[in-house]
Amino acid sequence: MDDFYAKIDTINETTYDTNTLSVIDEAGLRRTLRIDENAAVREGEVYHFTVEPIVFKDREQWLVTAYVPLVEQAQDDGERDRLMDVFYTFAPASTEQLKRSIETYLAHMSDGPIRQIVEAIYQRHHQAFYLYPAATRFHHAYIGGLAHHTETMLRLAEGLLAVYAFLDRDLLIGGVLLHDMCKVLELSDFKNPEYTREGRLIGHITMGVKEVAKTAETLGLYDTEERLLLEHMVLSHHYYGNFGSPKKPNVPEALALHFIDNIDSKFAVLGEALAETEPGTFTQSLPVIDRERFYKALRKK
Incomplete structure (x- = not known):
């Protein structure tokens, strides 16, 4: 045996x-x-x-x-991460690290409708959230990529919140946490994902808006402004209609969310490309950054 x-x-x-x-x-x-x-x-x-x-x-x-x-079989996060890293391409941060950081942001949100809606959706999907990639290709297309992308965006949001006092912290943090949450429904699984039927016909943005509405109604919060604002955050984060957003950002936090998402999706790809590039040479053409090639300087940081 x-x-x-x-x-x-x-x-x-x-x-x-x-x-x-x-x-x-x-x-x-x-x-x-x-x-x-x-x-x-x-x-x-x-x-x-x-x-x-x-x-x-x-x-x-x-x-x-x-x-x-x-x-x-592997219920412990550490053991599961170790095995995932052996057999698959895994996020460059452990589940334990990502979970600790993300749940700290959740814990520091003010009590109220935004936190209630966000926490309910997070609890519903949190197991899949730490396994799924953020995409099938291009950016964060590895196991744990969705959580890694989200956690990086939360840290980027801190910079904007520190500079622009008019931004609503809870709304921006809530929007970051929810913006891609329904990737766990849009994609078929976390290992070799394809788009589900609903993913192709509806997509994670519309799924996310429906999830906010359904959760708010269950919690008795449907008639609140916070429900509407969270729906708008999810709905507009791709900015352009041809990228899936039927509305452009019309609240400051939604605009901030769009730029943070755009920054991380592009810089994550750029960082991976630079890691495979010799100093003094250029990266390969990067489709997510207008097919540009970037020079890796000889000077050390």
């Missing part, structure tokens, strides 16, 4: 009552397993396998007796 985590590389269906799995374990070693033909496993997924030795066609092999998806 043995047990280990491994990612399924290929599934080979056979004429027997078991199929063949080719998996790669934590050490990067490839193993061949046999599993019941009706087992609900998928290529590209990581499972905790329990196996036992068998003889199949005069050869010693391993038969899977139990399998549990990684996210169900």
